[in-house]
Every structure is written in structure tokens, then in C-alpha cells.
Amino acid sequence: MRERVGDPIVDRLIEPLLSGIYAGDIDKMSALSTFPQFIEGEKRYGNLYEGMRHLRPEQRVAEVGAKKVGQFASLKRGLKSLTDRIAERLERTEIILNCSVEQVEEIDGGYRLLTNRSDIDSERLILTVPPRLIRQFLPKVDSDFLAEMKPHATATCSLVFKEGDIELPFVGTGFVTSQEADVVITACTFIDQKWPHAVPDGYHVLRVFLGRPGADDIVEASDEEIVATALRDLGGLMTIHRKPSQTVVSRLRDGLPPYAVFHSDRVRALRAEMGRVYPGVLLAGIAYDGIGIPDCINSVHEQIKQMAAQG
Ligand SMILES: Cc1cc2nc3c(=O)[nH]c(=O)nc-3n(C[C@H](O)[C@H](O)[C@H](O)COP(=O)(O)OP(=O)(O)OC[C@H]3O[C@@H](n4cnc5c(N)ncnc54)[C@H](O)[C@@H]3O)c2cc1C
Secondary structure (H helix, E strand, C coil): CCCCHHHHHHHHHHHHHHHHHHHHHHHCCCHHCCCCCHHHHHHCCCCHHHHHHHHCHHHHHHHHCCCCCCCCCCCCCCCCCHHHHHHHHHHCCCCCCCCCEEEEEEEECCCEEEECCEEEEECCCCEECCCHHHHHHCCCCCCCCHHHCCCEEEEEEEEEECCCCCCCCCCCCCCECCCCCCEEEEEEEEEEHHHHHHHCCCEEEEEECCCCEEEHHHHHCCCCHHHHHHHHHCCCCECCCCCCCCEEEEEEEECCCCCCCHHHHHHHHHHHHHHHHHHEEECCCCCCCCCCCCHHHHHHHHHHHHHHHHC
């Protein structure tokens, strides 16, 4: 990117947009695993600008074969409606909630999950836990990739304002900030503008993101400090007449993994190694095949197909 469009555009436009989605250093990120349409567009039209001009979203799907579902998705009745619906539709399935796997042991013909409840024996496993736990559970896998897959922690802070208590600075659904900007917040979504169904009339809800790759100490700060930081930074960008009537802070410590150069090759190598040393154990989820929920659903589907193909 730097060679093609120059540092100012990368630092002030591309880096804030991409690193808000993909954690990690933009200079180490894999274009192939994150935005393959950039590469495809450049190849096809001779340079990046022409490629981007031609590859409008609908063409990306049709021409480049990009996934038909958007990279990020949300649901009208909230994400819980997804898990509720899955639970309703599953047959011949036991769902065990609040069950933490503490270790995985090899046993005759399969594996034993040692949990905080009871042990679970299984011939095969699809593991969707964070990479740090894969290393702990399956130590025979010698993978630099897993060791380097340190997710970047994120905090979000939702601020509820009564109409009139805040003046949104522009018509839109939110903004991202540049590393060069003198703020801690990395992005802000105007929820009532982006998803009007989610906010009752007469309110503005702002969801603020905090914690940059390599600078995520703020995530461990107290709720009060996170809210104060968010309000201070927002105060420099818009007019806040009164404090929010409600605030909710969430922390995602196993947040977004870095997708570095050669990501897909390394995932392929890891899965091959896993198949050799732990036959019947498959890996799916945010660390491997894309970071949005649709990507993760596809990731699990693919692994189920693999498992079925193994007989
Ligand atoms: C701030 C933020 C905003 C996002 N917004 C969107 C969005 O708007 N739309 C979108 O599509 N995607 C979004 N994403 C990405 C989305 O969160 C991921 O795609 C998705 O959560 C990844 O699913 P996963 O199951 O792979 O991992 P996770 O959701 O991280 O699930 C891993 C699970 O493993 C469990 N676990 C951990 N340890 C153990 C253990 N020892 N035993 C048993 N279970 C364990 C955890 O409790 C957790 O439930 C966002 C991500 C972040 C960080």
C-alpha cells in the first residue's frame, strides 16, 4: 500500500479503516487474507486505483468470487437471536453451558475434555477456542503461527444520550481515528444512525472502541476511566451538553487476531500438522478463515465437511 498510494493516505485513511477491522500492524498484514479484491483488481486493471474504481461492491461478488455475505453482519433482534435459533434447530445435540475446558487428553480412540464440570470423551473434535488455548491443550503441535497469534484486546463503551444532550458532528454512521490523532478512542459507531431499530426514539447511542494494536492498556482500566476517556475524546470532536444517561463497558481480551503476511499458507500448514499429530482434531473460528461472524460460520461448515469426508 505504501509503495502504491504513499504514507499520508496509508496513515490517515487506510490504516485507521483497516486496523479498526483487522488488528495488527498494517505493514505486516496479509492483503491476500484480508482484502484479496485489492490484489485481484490491481492484476486485472494494471494498478490499484483503477482496480478499486472498477471493483465496486456488487462486482466484487460477481467478478472476484468474493463471499456473498458481507464481511461483518449483525441481526435485527440482537446476536443472541442467532444462538437461540441455532439451539432451537439442533437435533441429537447436547448443549452444555458455562462449561470451561481445562485440558485435552488423548485416550484410546479419541480425546477426553477435562472441564470444570464433568469429563467429555469424543472420537473427534472441532476446537473454536482462542489460539492460546490450542497451544495449551495440544502441546505436541509445534506452531510459531499459534505463538504469534496474539489477539489484540479491545474495549467498547456504549454511551446513551437523550436527544438534545449531544450534537452529532455529521450525518453518517460513525468514524475511525488515525494513530496520529491525539485520542485514545479508535472508532465510534452512531448506533441510532447505523441500526435505527436498535435504539428507541428520542435517544442517541454511541459505541466507542478503545485499544490499538500494541497499545491496549486502556482495556484493563476501570469502567469509570474508560467512560471518562471516551467522553474526553468525543468532547474534542462534537458538542456534549449533558453526560450520558447510561453507560456500558465491555472488554474483549481475546479480541481480534492479527492476519499477517502468509496467513492462509500458515493456517494450511497448521491444519496439516494438527492432522498428523492429533488426528481427528480440527480448528475453526476467528483465528483462521476470516474475522467476521459469517466467516466464522463458514469456517465451521468447512471443518464439518472435512470431518464428514474423513469418514
Ligand atoms: C469489538 C468487536 C466488534 C465486532 N463487531 C462485529 C460485527 O459487528 N459483525 C461481525 O460479523 N463480527 C464482528 N466482530 C467479530 C466477531 O466478534 C467474531 O467474528 C466472532 O466473535 C468470532 O467467533 P469465534 O467463535 O471464532 O470466537 P469468539 O467469539 O471469541 O468465541 C470463542 C469462545 O470460546 C470460549 N472459550 C474460551 N476459553 C474456553 C474454554 N477454556 N473452554 C470453553 N470455551 C472457551 C469463549 O467463552 C468464547 O465464547 C467484532 C469483534 C470485535 C472484537
